Amino acid sequence: MKEMKLFLGPQHPGMHGNASVHIYVDGDIIKKSFLLPGMLHRGFEKGMERHSWVNNISLIPRVCVVEPDTNEMAFAMAVEMLAKLEVPERAHWIRMIILELARLSIHLMAYGGLGSPTGLYTMMYHAHTDRNTILNIFEKITGHRVYHQYIVPGGVRKDLPVGIEKDIHSFLDDLESRYEEYRDLGINNPTIQARINDTIPLPAEVVWELGVTGIGMRSAVNKPYDLRKVKPYARYDQVEFDVPVAPYSDAYARVDCKLQEVVQSIGIIRQCLAKMPEGDVRVPISRGQAMRWTVPKGHVYACVESSRGEFGYFMVSDGGTNPYRVGVRGASYPQGLLGIEKYLPGTRLDDAALWVDTMGVCSPEIDR
């Protein structure tokens, strides 16, 4: 049979986001595949050069749509490194709560997203329902559902509202009580296991070649290479958590690691709520003159552990009111572009969407 060219996306129910995977298939086997990025290109790096440091706070969450908080955190960390700002103690803990809630929400979304390529829509509905609860908690804390603009250089925008601990605790208890149900519905389901066991493996030796980070790497190399452990930011060195790892990275191992991280995130949020001190949450930067605030010269790179891997901001300041250059290292850049080109060929057409889902390819951060 002759080779056929298929387009997975940009308009395709199996693709997450606006990207296109071009696939040449022979029967059901993929012969060649490419990602066509750029459909979400907005010129962020140029746009940030044109706005002041404080204006950029509203721009950066939009770099990665599904996980805006890591953007804010990385941006804030980079600016703090440049401007040598000391963040108040309480702000660190609030940041961790926000980041871990965001991690929960995106893991739930990715786990539900697994329902789309494998056809288990019930799981998708259940997971999105829980994610919606997290969005409601975010709305109470920050006033926004998705783009929070809450983590700002020098701390967080406002203190937590009174009584939010109760909401967070009740949500965490609820999620924890249904954790086993999630596993039974999803990855312990025989039909799902038939799909994800031994599907699109990522051998340990090619991880470094690709530059994959995050769960994709940890599940392959079997070492706790998590930026929260390796170079702790915020107060991750003062909370106890495990980094789930696996010796063999197939779709099952990656989803399994995601689910284990959900448990760890729940633990981290609980510890944060218990250990959080009282105090200020924000260093005032140049009161009344925020638009004319300048930052000392320098080149810095700040990175955080997002759900897909190392998410970093490279930032250059020339001492002006605007950043001179901002570079975004999208966490899914390697697995999205090079991974699809090199490791999809040889797998089946059915598995292409699984790679996109389990490796966490987030097209907006590839295109920027």
Next chain:
Amino acid sequence: MTNSMSNTEFVTNLVESKFKVLSTEVLDKYQVSFEVKKEDVHSLLSLLKTSGWIQLSYLSAVDWPNDNEFELVYIVFNWDKAVHIQIRCRLDRETASMNSILPIFPGCKYYEREAHEFFGIKFPGNPDHEKQLILEEWDDIPPLRKDFDPRAYSDRKFSKMEYKNDFVNKNGEVSKQDARTKRYDDIDKLRTGGKK
């Protein structure tokens, strides 16, 4: 790693003993930056890769039109020693070209392609670097150069929303916006001594 020597000191010693470094900066205990000559980049990256910095985290460029130079930035990371290393080198802006680091870090393929697309830096050795990746049918200078003005490009190509002034103020009063503009104009006039 010995206890007496921190990771950053280890890196600094390692690099400065073998290469002529133009400037070294220890940003914090997890990050060091070196500025080296263009010729040294490849051997420095190979050395770092053999010493454990096996992950290429980022590769991009910065435009310095006043110096007529591009600055290339390579960021590598070692997961066991937890130090990000920035390696920066300067290229001439007119004939910007840098040999690809594809043999050292295969993951650089698309970063280099993107750098070519957004800055116009050539990467000989990277097979596809001249093809467009993100943009499509681009018809202007590479967009991340400093002399490119996206506002002007956008105004030229994409029509803007036009807002009609179709409202009427209550009781024929002057709108607050107009009054404010007038007041600011008056203040400016006073500043210049009433002259135009």
Next chain:
Amino acid sequence: MLSTKFSPMSKEEVDRKWWEIGDFFRRNSLWMLMYCTGCCAIELPPAMTSAYDMERLGMGPMATPRQADVLLVTGYLSLKTLRRLIYTYEQMSEPKYIVGFGSCTINGGIYHDSHAVINQLNKYIPVDVFVAGCMPNTEAVMNGFVDLMDLIKNKKANGWKDYHERYEWYLANQKAALGEVRVHDEFHE
């Protein structure tokens, strides 16, 4: 011999009646094509799942453009996306409607000065309903759908007719922004 008691309706009236009946079905069964052109798509899962459950309104996601009735343009459109969006829109079977999400489709929003993002969607394809906000809340999204249903009921959702009538105007705008509307998908390889 013609009966005097039964006066047959004129052809226009019959057509109008049929159209009204069709409108009833069309507005109660809007199949949407999610083209996730931008951020606002992230508010669609909450609208589809238990919190708001848009299937109560008879709306559901569809896999391909041919099957769909309403195209959801969720957010900003880069030039690359606009080319594919025009393809997608022209593939849909009529009557078809477009809902534009977010301020980016109205006037460019936060990306008004970007070199890659168009500013006004309804210059290029006809938009029936805009949902404002960056990003619009799920309530706003649902409200936009109900508005679209009302428009269909009042026969005001005529964007697709407009696209036929003023095709030259739309095409000229598309060409001014895109240069060439045709997608060359082979360039990448």
Next chain:
Amino acid sequence: MIDILLMILTGIGVALFGFVLQTSIAGVNRKVVARVQKRYGPKWYQEFLDIFKLLSKRSVTHGWIFDFGVIMALGGIIGTAMFMPLTSSFMAFDGYDNFFIFVYLIAVGMLGMAMSASGSGNPLASIGVMRALTTMLAYEVPFMIVVLTIIKITGTSSLSEIGLFQQVAGNSWFFIALPIGGIVAVMALMGMLGKKPFETYIAPAEIASGPMVEYGGKQLGMLFIMHEITVFIEVSLFVHLFLGGAENIVLFIVKYFVVYTALNIISSVYGRFKIDQVVLFFYKWPLIMAITQAFIAIYLGWVI
């Protein structure tokens, strides 16, 4: 002459009844599945709205094979449904409710759809058609073995007579009499209806709804009607063959509803197999079980 006309009219009435019944039950089932998914779900008559909406739309054509195939599919399926007995005594064409008539006639509709989908020229459609035919090959073999066992036991291949056979005192339903075969038949029925985990040929996330990828408007509406009638035929076959037919129409509707809803609920908590897994699955356990059942029932004569 008038007899034949009357019979044809009755047959069309049966097909229409099947369409209305299945469409309503499908609507109710969408609500049931929505409850599993923590939602309210649509109105019960949503499926009717969908189909009439599709018929009210304009559509494009991809050549005459594309259009003709749709008409052939719909006509073939209506023709098949006309032979379906509703109760064990009421049918349009008395004496022509042979099981093999359905097997042959249903293929006309399927072939029409396959022809039309391939005529659209979309590669996803041809992949979908290929997958559909492969799935058909997979589930037909075990199902046929079980049905042939039933035919051997009852000595007739007429649906109504098989139904009547089960209603005779002393004989239990074949679902109970041949328990292993009954399970095989349920699995085969899920494959026939394209329920998960055998939904491989629709697979929206992989091949964008497979054969239906290029359809829109009126053609899609006709395919939906065809799909509803196909489901009616297949579920009715199961009711007549395994659940003891139906003495009256109410019993038929009740059995029909129970079977279809149970399948839908099972399907809603399963994922979707790959196509090779579908074939392997059907050629492994169901085939072994079907052969075992045939052996037990025919040679050993153990029928409960």
